[in-house]
Amino acid sequence: MWGAATAGHQVEGNNVASDIWLLEQIKPTLFSEPSGDACDSFERWREDIEIVQSLNLNTYRFSVEWSRIEPAEGQVSLSALDHYRRMVLACREAGLAPIVTLSHFTSPRWFAAKGGWFHPDAPTVFARHAERVIRHLGESVSHVITFNEPNLQLLGEWGRTPDPAVRQTMTDMLAAAAKASGSDRFSLMNTGDAAAMVAPVLEAHRQARQAIKGVRPDLPVGMTLAIPDDQAVGPDSRIEEKRATVYAPFFVEARQDDFLGVQTYSRSLIGAEGPLPVPEGAERTQMGDEFYPQAIGASIRYAHAQTGRPILVTENGLATQDDTVRARFIPAATAAVLAARDEGVPVIGYLHWSLLDNFEWFSGYGPKFGLVSVDRATFKRTIKPSAQILARIARSDLSR
Known part of the structure; x- marks a missing residue:
């Protein structure tokens, strides 16, 4: 499969019932700007599919917004x-395999206001959602991804001392969202206690997989993980400590899946004290x-060696204003x-x-990941x- 990917909240626009939408509007907030209309893909989705088709690609990954x-x-x-x-159905008519993501970071506001993934009923509630979606979308879905990068916060925090100002703003933002929602705790993916969130999210994945297989036993199900090319520097590198914390719990569960999605953007150098800075120059x-476009090769080999599962590269690319840089990245990465x-x-x-230059979460519309630019006004x-x-x-590859 050769394709491009998007995520609902980042491209659709006006996802007003979601947890992230509220956090974009609340004060204080860590978001540099609100998502607003995004790329207007909730209305212009046919044009997006036509673009994927026009590029000789045969797969389109997108997410359904639970909210x-x-x-x-x-x-x-x-x-x-x-x-x-x-x-x-439009993907199939265009000759594209539709890969559907059920949770690409966002959840409904009501779910977050109940405590999110820490609520005891969260896995069951998510599994019910998964069954509903697959039952309705029918036989045409190619692959299903339950969770996008549930290890992302673990990856970002491992071996680093959090910025006290950022941590305080996060705490205040979630407290303000809880107050606005009339709840005691407003919690969502990749915020709060990352280690404590692993168990409930993996249980939700298990229950969702079972629910999906109950509707379509033939449908391949997996999750995606953020996996940079970790490289050990020096004999006392903490690389194995990192792997045990950031990937291992998810790899164990992924061995029961039909495939594993790997998402790689660069390499990470790991020394005796933890992550090292990007090399000077x-x-x-x-x-x-x-x-570092070649990073994806090492990530693929490592993920397969640890799980024995088929690997689907579900994200790979870079953010750059200069498209000639992307033009150098793509041949080396592929x-x-x-x-x-x-x-x-x-x-x-x-x-x-990504398929489109889109809303890049805390960073807003600054980073340009897309194969396609989107005019912010039109x-x-x-x-x-x-x-x-x-x-x-x-x-060339598909014609072999």
């Missing part, structure tokens, strides 16, 4: 479910990462993927992040030259 489907607890929107079913992306596949690693696909899509490079690589 649109169930904006209030127990209140299910058949209109929203029909909307996502139309997207799935190294080329950097807008996110501050080192330009070559690393194909090299791992040629070695015998069961790589089932490569999905570039939402006009313009395919970048780098997208044609990916198109040629995909066409």
Whole structure:
């Protein structure tokens, strides 16, 4: 599979019933700007699918927004479910395999106001949502991802001392959201106690997988993990400590899945004290990462060695204002993927992040990850030259 990926909240716009939407509006907030209309993809989704098709790609990954489907607890929107079913069917009509993500960081506001993933009923509630979605979307879904990067906060915090000001703002933001929601605790993915969230999220994954298989036993189910190319520096590197904390609990569960989604953007150097800074003089992306496209090859090999599962590259790319940098990144990254596949690693696909320049969470609309630019005033899509490079690589591989 060759494709591109998006996430609902980052492209659809006006996801007003979600937890993240509230945090964007509340004071204080860590978000640099609100998502607003985003890329207007809730209305322009057909155009997005047509762009993927025009680039010789055969797969489109997108997420369904739980807060649109169930904006209030127990209140299910058949209109929203029909909307996502139309997207799935349109993908098939365009010759694209639709890969559906059930939770790409966001949840309904009512869910977060109940304590989010720490509420004892959270796994059961999520599994019910998963069953509802798959039952409605039908036989045309290609693959399902339950959770996107449930290890992201662990990855970001491991070996680092949190900025006290950022931590305080996070605490105050969540407290303000709880007050606005009339709840005691407002909790969502990748905030709060990351270690304590692992168990309930993995239980939700298990229950969701079972619910999905109850509807469609043939449907491949997995999760995605954030996995940089970790490289040990020196004999006392803490790399294995990091792996045991950040990946191992998820790898154990992933061994029961049909595939594992790997999401890699760069490498991470690990020394005796933990993470090391990007090497002096190294080329950097807008996110501050080192330009290191070959990282995805090592991540693929490591993830497969640990789980024995087929690997789907569910995100890989970089943030840059200069599309010639992306044009250099794509051939090197895809070559690393194909090299791992040629070695015998069961790589089932490569999905570039992202299809569109979109809302990049705390960073707002500054970072440009897209193969396609989006005019912030008119939402006009313009395919970048780098997208044609990916198109040629995909066409060449698919014609083999």
